[in-house]
Each structure stands twice: as C-alpha cells, then as structure tokens.
Amino acid sequence: MRVAVIGATGYGSAELIRILENHPYVELETLISSSQAGEELGSVFPHLSQRELSLEELDLDQLAERVDGVFSATPAGVSGELLPELVERGVIAIDLAGDFRLEAADYQTWYSKEPAPSKWLSEAVYGLSEWTADQVKKARLVTNPGCYPTATLLALLPLVRAGVIAKGPVMIDGKSGVSGAGRGLKQSSLFCEVEGNLFPYKVAEHQHTPEIERYLSMIGGDPRTVTFTPQIVPMSRGILTTIYAPVESGWRTDQVREVIERAYREKPFIRLCESGRWPRTKDVAGSNFCDLQVKVDERTGMVIAAAVIDNLMKGAAGQAVQNLNLMMEWPESTGLSMLPVYP
Amino acid sequence: MRVAVIGATGYGSAELIRILENHPYVELETLISSSQAGEELGSVFPHLSQRELSLEELDLDQLAERVDGVFSATPAGVSGELLPELVERGVIAIDLAGDFRLEAADYQTWYSKEPAPSKWLSEAVYGLSEWTADQVKKARLVTNPGCYPTATLLALLPLVRAGVIAKGPVMIDGKSGVSGAGRGLKQSSLFCEVEGNLFPYKVAEHQHTPEIERYLSMIGGDPRTVTFTPQIVPMSRGILTTIYAPVESGWRTDQVREVIERAYREKPFIRLCESGRWPRTKDVAGSNFCDLQVKVDERTGMVIAAAVIDNLMKGAAGQAVQNLNLMMEWPESTGLSMLPVYP
Amino acid sequence: MRVAVIGATGYGSAELIRILENHPYVELETLISSSQAGEELGSVFPHLSQRELSLEELDLDQLAERVDGVFSATPAGVSGELLPELVERGVIAIDLAGDFRLEAADYQTWYSKEPAPSKWLSEAVYGLSEWTADQVKKARLVTNPGCYPTATLLALLPLVRAGVIAKGPVMIDGKSGVSGAGRGLKQSSLFCEVEGNLFPYKVAEHQHTPEIERYLSMIGGDPRTVTFTPQIVPMSRGILTTIYAPVESGWRTDQVREVIERAYREKPFIRLCESGRWPRTKDVAGSNFCDLQVKVDERTGMVIAAAVIDNLMKGAAGQAVQNLNLMMEWPESTGLSMLPVYP
C-alpha cells in the first residue's frame, strides 16, 4: 500500500515516518509540505538522513493517483477541506488534526475556525482504536483522537461503562511534554523557558475538553461536563492524565482494577500496572502502549485514575497507524511492535 | 545571632546555608551531621567550597552554649526528641521535618513513627508565615510547614476564609521536582529514571494530606477531607499544586482574584499573577516567592486555583528563615531578598 | 536461536531485551541475574511489563543446554572467568564488559583487577563490526567495544589508514549521557546532581584510553598515545567525541570527507553528515547509527572530527546484536532497523 504524509514537517509526522519506514505492508510514497516543499527529508529531519525523499507541494489529482491512503497532520482548519477531496478521489484518509472530532457548533466555539462540511463530520469515524474498531474497519475517513482525550478516555470509559462513577464533578488534570506544542517557533517552547519549568495553560479553555465530553457520552453513554486543566512539563514526550471522580458506593480498588482488566484483556497496547505501582510516562516512551492504574480513596469517596501514553505515539502517530491497520484488516499491531526506549 | 543547622547534608540544608551566609544578622556557627561528621563542607557540597566549615557530631550541651538558635532538617522521627532538649536549654528551634506538625494519633497513622511528646506538640507553632505570624513571634519552637501544604494552603486559605468554596470534594493535584525526595540514594531518584519521566506516587497516602486538612481547619475554619495526589516531575526544584473545588454560586473569577489580592496585599512574598497568566515554577526558582492564580469555571461550577513555590525555599529553607525573622522581630524579608534565577 | 542475557538488570541489558524481542531469528530464552534472581522482568523494568519472564540464578550446565548464545553485561571482572566456561560448553558469547579488550598487563593497570586467562584473551575477537567483520564471523567469543572507543575509532580509523593524521598529540574530548554510569546507586548519578550539570571525570585515567590506543594500532596500524577526557552531560543517552589531531599538510576538508565516505560506503549504520552540518546525539538516539563529520582547520593545522552514537545501542547492545548477526551470517542489520526516536 502506498501512502503519503501531508504536513510533513512536524513532530507527529517525523513519528509517522519512523513507524511507516518499518511497516511491512506500507510504502511511504511521498511527503507533502506547503512550507518546506523542495527540501530534502534529511535536511528537515537530520535523524532521518539515511532515507532519500523530498518534500513536495500538494497536487490533489496527482496525489490521488500516486497513493492509496494519506495521513494528514496539518494545523487545525486545513484538513477539513482537504481530506474530503482526497476521499472522494478514492483515497482513504486519517486525520491527526481536530477538524472532524467535534460537532460543527462546538468546533466553532472551541477552535474559532470554520467547521468542515457537515456531511463529512457525520461520515468521519473517531478512531479510538480499542473502543471504535468496528466502525474504523468500515471507514474511509478516520479522525484520530487528540492526545489528552486518548489518555483520558482509555482510563475513564471502562469506569463509566461499569457504573463506577457517581454523579458529581469529574476533574482531569493533564500533564504533557512540550512536543505536543509542535515544532513552531514560540518563546514558550524555547529550552530555557521549559527546562526546570512547569505550568498550566488554557485552563478550562482547552479544545480537548468538548472532545472528551462528546466521546464520554457517545462511547461511554455518560453525558457530563468535565473540568480539564492541561499543564506543560519539562520533557519532550509523554502525557499523564490524573483523573478524579466521585465513586459509587461499594466499589473498592481491586474491583475497579478488575473492571479495567476485563475491558482490555484482549487489547495488546493497554497495560494495567501491577497493584500499587503507578504509571510512568517513560515506561511507554517511543511505544504505542497506554499504562493505567486506579485507586478508590475511601476516606473521601473519590476514585483516582491515571493513564500515561507517549503523546506522539498512542496520542498521535501510533494510534493513526493502528487505525490504518484496522481499516486494512491487518493485524492491529502491525508495524507497532517497537518496545519503549528506556532510559 | 549564632545559629546551627542540624542534619546538614541534605538539599534543604544546602539552601539554608546559602541564605544564612548572606543574612545580615546571623552567624552560621556550625553544621551538625551524624552521617558525615568530620567532613569539610566543601567536600559534601563543592558549590560551597569557598566557606571553611567542618561538619560536627551532635553534642547537646555544647551546642546549646555555642548557638542561640537551630534549624533542624533531620529525617522524620529524630527532631521530635532532639529539639525539646535544645529548647529547654534556651535555644530557639525551627524544625523542617514533620515531627511537630500533626496531632499524635495522626502522626502515628501517617508517618508510622512514635510522635513527639504531647506537651511539645502543643507548644510548637505552625510557621505558615503569612497566616500565623502572631504566634510565630512568640514561639520558641516553630514547626515549618511541608512543601506541598505551603503551596496548597497559601492558595486555599483566602478562599475558604471568604466562603468561596462550597460543600463537596476538594482535589489537590501536586507536582514536585525531585529535590523533594532528598539526596539519599534511591533508584527512583537516579537521573535516568527521572529525566523524561512523570509519575504519581503515594496516591491518597501522602503524609502531607492530614497536614493540609488540619490547618485548613485550624487556620481556615473549614474542616474537611481532601484528596491529594503527589507527582514527580523531571526537574530539580519547584512545586505546582493545582486545586479543584466546588464554588459557591455567584462567585466569578475577578471576584475571587480580589479575595486573594486583599488577603496578601501586605505580604512581600506572595504574588498574584496578572489576569490570564498562570504561575510557572521557574518564575520563583531560587526565591521565597509564591505565585498564585485562580479561575472560576462557570461551565462546571468549579474553582481552579494554582500555586507555585520553590520547594527548597518557600517550601523549606526560605520560609524557615522567614520564621526566624518573625521570631526575632527582624523585618520579615531580611536575608530573603534574592530574586528568582531565570532561566 | 535461543539466547540468554547475563547480568540482566542494567540499562545495557534492557536495551538488549528491547532489540532481541523483535529480532526475527532470536528467541530470548532467559535472563540471568545474581542480584535480583527470582524477580519478574516487569518489576525490574516496568517498561517491559508486557513480557512475562523471570530473572534466574546462573547455573552454567543448565544454561549451556538451554541456549545457543549469550550476551554478557556483568560488571568488570566477572565475565573473564564465566564466558570461557560457556564457550567450552559450545555456547557462543558476546561480552559487553571490558574483560577481554586489553592485554593482560594493561587490564591489570587500568582496571585494577585480575585479567582473564591469556588463552582466552587471544581468542576473543574485538567486535568493532565495521572494521573486524571477517574475524567476528569466525569467532566463538566476541568482546564488544567500549562506548567511547566505538565512537572514537569509527571517526579516527579511516583517517589514520589514509595517512591524514600527522605526528603529534591526538586529543579525544568525550562527552556522555549518564546511562553510561549504569543503574547502580551513586550520589553522582542522582537527578539533582546531574541535571544542569556538566563535568569531567577520570581525566587521563579512564580505562577506555588503552583500548583506543590498542585498536588504533591493531586495526589502524598507527601506534600512538592519546589524551582522553571523558565528561558527563545532563542527558540519559548519547556520546559525542570531539577529536583533535595534527593534519598532514595538503589535506583539505572535502578530501578528508571523501576518505570517510569511501570507508563507509557499504556500511548501513555509518552516516557522514552533509557538508557543514555537525553530528547531534539526538539524531541517533534509540538507533544503531553513528553520525560523523570532519573539518580541517587550516589556520592551525589541525583536523577536527566528531562522532555521535547512542551509547546503549551502537555503543553497547546494538553493536552486540550486530556482532551476533555477523557470527550467525545473518544480514548485518537484522533486528536493528529501528530508526532514531526524535524528539
């Protein structure tokens, strides 16, 4: 299968290339970039300099002939228009941006951009692989989940489906490495501003909030608002979400652990930490794993759940390839067996 | 005034020495260490090698003659016995450990150690300088607050005193640099285990939980349980606590900001961030500042507060010297005017 | 092929496991550890918790029956005795320690330990894969090069073989991430001691000095002494060696670049950086690549060469597997096609 990566100069795309170059059924045909067309891959990403490939301008018709599928990792507001054109030309598409994740009104509110055509918003399938595999298998257009929502939903969905969580406020404290902010030039992404630093941003305003709420309702059957606070941590990769929710009476830690264990028994990328051990971002770095742990605090009647992922892998490129595998009916882990790089 | 530092080989003590060497009214007379007695300061801490001073064994009688005050930074369970002996010999004492912070029963439960004599538990004054200055001024024995409780209480106390917080769960998501774990040899403190890593520990089991609850009640008049989750962040210094609490109806962000502003108007070390800017740990690194921000999330009815401190300064040595200044009726900022080191 | 890893609790062994688990022709049969026998792999290395395997005590006879090959990553002084026993029982062995790299007298001088039996010192083949492949293919016992010597020799050997370097002092300024110091508990490996820190150690005393000299002479035909200064850099992985040597008159940068290009034209893991771009450790992180660059400073008559490797990959586990591939006459890159993880 021949594929292209559109928007090829960001960190998510570098990660896609790293995976696809060793994927047994995929040939990486071309890289599309509007900002750096004409450059060599090795000049944009010296760590990939052994691979000869040039970045190219987008030409829709030509691209549709050269490839069978695309991964799109453009800034918000671009893929909403672009990908339908490719899908109509018979190319399957996986979008790593947020353009197809929300209903039109919510997209406008939280992204302050024009939404994608509503026909395509309906057609796009949310690719949270462990929960929506059946729909993904039939999709032509998959919208890959956001990094924070992936970690959050993987921890919360088993709990809401099993009725563990009571009425009341759900708090999601998210922490992310700075690669989530991309490779663009911003003062707040400079080494000297991030090293030794830790801070919240977009508090109660982050666009992943409505995404979490939407799919908690759609997949989990639990419509509720959540409070979400993202924070930048001085590391390149990794997300930890710590989730606080009121627990229905009667549930104890071991029972809730069992709920999670049962939910993911057959899922190769989800690991429940052994009892008493909490997830660490570095244990999943460079891999497609999501590590989980949960505890009921009987003193306060709250359940605390924690999930870690590599934001560029399970939170972006890894899950995107997992979705491609599902769409193509290849084994779900194809090309994704790389283990975490530690330390 | 001549002072000693007891338990002089940890990071908190290095910070005490850094401050005291430039404090205009204090002479650092000696350093006490049971584990490294006989060594030169410059060999234990090469960054202080310009200062000639040897570490010494503890000799209570002799020490009481040589100094007027002590800072004690021993492991938990040591100062509870030691400091009363010194205070009875006329030395004033500031304890950076947790031995005098809790009631006897809670200490036993959360620290799994024998509590200090109850007479001294009653006499010891909790040195949260901005809130307990009047008692500290009269004290002979001050128990310096823990690092997480300092950040948490400085953010929460104005809110509970003003009635901003409604009934319901209060969640404290704490994040700390690894210097909080001390200079002891543990696999989990190795560079390769911490760099690029982020993880919760002692979830709902940390000994700072009852300390927060006790003083929220004693100082804030608000007895309630809290859920507290500490987490290690790959940096040496700094604490950020992100606090989630249900807000009484009617409060809006600007009003809550005003509550904080009013509470700390005269306090030189507390800075409320300008509207829209969130506290960053690095903005206080190396200084005694605490930076605060707060926001009401009207969608969910929660108030979110964030506080940052340097865990070794306002969270330990800085606040300890601030308490000494209060005890001696010196200006509160004496020796603490150093600005944050950025970047 | 069934293999074992002996000394399985260090970072080099974690890296071996990461590679071997995805190696198509190898089955990781067992892990040997004297210090943590009985523990589960997932408890020693949580990042590998999806793999069920227990650490075992060493039993030579039993091991020789269960496996066809071993990787040994024990502390210095252990494998010198151990591996001959296994090789005599028909097991092929690759040693990642320094026990077989030097002549007996030099080993005693620089390692302050008893050398391995001289018969085995002679039999062991130095596995600098790009330069000694022919001997490695016939070997039963391969001594894997040290991390600093690998980077240094890969840069220097083409130059000395081509006569680029004149008489005079050769200086090797080595810089390494702290994983090279292992997972043992040392104050100097603590996060707070390494973060933001940079310092030389073992100046002109490091045991890799005679290793560089020996193989510069044996492989390069150039017997000379070198000055080698290792330094610790605040990062987990990666080595950069910057090499200064007097240049024979007449050589210019482009000519010396061509010497390197020609030397490694057929070598899949050696990349000469494009003109003007210098190697960066992160461009090889997690991979078996070595990136090189060279420049003639005509003002001073010196040639400056720089090499980067991932110390745990090309500097240890990666090259060890490369050597296994050679010994087994499998394609040299088998199991080593993973690309660098960036950022």
Place this chain on the structure above:
Amino acid sequence: MRVAVIGATGYGSAELIRILENHPYVELETLISSSQAGEELGSVFPHLSQRELSLEELDLDQLAERVDGVFSATPAGVSGELLPELVERGVIAIDLAGDFRLEAADYQTWYSKEPAPSKWLSEAVYGLSEWTADQVKKARLVTNPGCYPTATLLALLPLVRAGVIAKGPVMIDGKSGVSGAGRGLKQSSLFCEVEGNLFPYKVAEHQHTPEIERYLSMIGGDPRTVTFTPQIVPMSRGILTTIYAPVESGWRTDQVREVIERAYREKPFIRLCESGRWPRTKDVAGSNFCDLQVKVDERTGMVIAAAVIDNLMKGAAGQAVQNLNLMMEWPESTGLSMLPVYP
C-alpha cells in the same frame, strides 16, 4: 548611582536586573528596548513581576541626563555606535556585546559587520576583572569579555605567564548551556531540539576564537593560534572549557596547581578545586565564581585544564557588575555575594 540596561529583553539583561536590584550602591533607573518598548517588566519577565518598571525607547540625550552608567546588551553591531555617544555625554558604559573586543580587521572578518570607530576601539578596556583591574579602574568604556573567553583565559593565563605551556597546538573544547544562544526564536533553541541533545557548532569559526588569541597575547604575552570548538549541552546555564596544551618538560600536576593557586590567591571569585576533584558547572550556577582544575598527563606530555563559569554571571552580567565595582572603586564583590543555587 543611577544606571540603565540597554537591550533589556535578553537573558543577560534579566541577570543584570537580578543583580542590580540587590546592589547596595546602584539604583536601576530604566530599561531600554527597541523591540518591546512600552511593555511592563513583569510581562517580559514574569519572574520579576514584583518590580514595577516599563521598558522604554532609547533617547540618548534624555538617557544621559537620567543615568550615570549603562550596561549595554544589544545584538552585535549596535553598541559600537551607541556607546561612544553616551560616553561623550559623560555616562560610563559597560558593553556586553563583542563590538569593542577585537581590532577592526578581525571584527570585520569574524563578525561580518562594520567595526566601531577605531578611536573607541583603542579607548575601550577589556574587562577581564582578575587580570585587567588596573585599566578598568580608569576606564570610561569597558568591553566585557565573551563567555567562552572568560572561562578559557582564566584557566590559561596563569599557565602561559608561568611558562607551563610549550610550543605546539592548543585545543579548547568549549561546552555551553543554551542560554548563550539568547532568547530569540530559533528552531535550534526549542526544548525538543535541545533536550537529550549535544552537538558542536561553528567549529573553528566561532567569533570567540580571535578574542581568546588576542588577549592570550596581550595579557599573557603569548601570541599563538588556538583551535576552538564550541558545543551545545542540554542545560540552560553554564560553560565548561576543557583545554589541552603541550606542557614544558619538568612540570608536574602539583606544581601547576600551585601556579594557579598563587595567581588567584587574592581573588574572591576564583576557586581552585581540591586535588582530584574536577569543576562542575552546577557548582557555580547563579554565582560569579569560576572553578578551575588542572592536570599534567605525563604519558602524553599534555596539560589538561578545565574551567567552569555560569555563562550569564561570570560570563556576562556578573563580571559586568564586577567591572562596574572596579570602575567605581567599590569593593569588588559588592552585590555579587550570592552563592551558587544547588541543586
């Protein structure tokens, strides 16, 4: 004394403000910035938000009336024109840029900019405080040394003056934290590009090369070329230079150590590490110290010297204030007694 900082938005200026705010004889009157005039200090540098001060446009006449001295930290090519104007108006000036450090021809060659007027190039005094104090005391215009030259010359000058170094190549391997690259937006300064990364740049082309050579000759009386290789290390602050030079026969380590000790006996900021201990950048972080060590490698006939400084302190703002103290005949350490911040 009233002073201004010109070019007030960089890291060096933040450090100047940190020092000057606690300097007993200096009043920080104003901050000049062409790029961010009109902004509040606390918005440019939130860590300084307790200080109310606005950035202003430059108005030469007005400035000359308001202040007695200026620190100038503009990009290369600006101060060469600007500072003479101020000096002529009776203001003393300390330039942290490179505009007055070289002869006109060398400046043009290495900086590719127009040199400052030759009259002023002659008048400007090189402010390597420990070596040129006598001239600095009489100067109206001081050119503050570069960061790499400061570390290098402090290590080398005692050796060349004592005749320790023989004929032959001198190699200077420089390593710097990334704050040296400034606060400007460059891809190579992004956290994700620097973290875990280490690489040479401007090899044999860095503009500090002729500065080292010039003052090695002028102050040390030793005209020679040097090879200088700068490298970026993943940390914010700190410089380590490792210097390799041929040693005159007969010199041994302890004798060379004595040369250094004697040279700096009266100098409060220079610390010779105890025998066997090598300088570490973190031991001087946030302070004006320079730590030194030296060793004669008798096997190879080379002497190896290492120096560490905080590039923003002794390598920039700290030395600049030290020079102001000299110019004003205040005690040399005034305002500079802050100890290193560790860890």
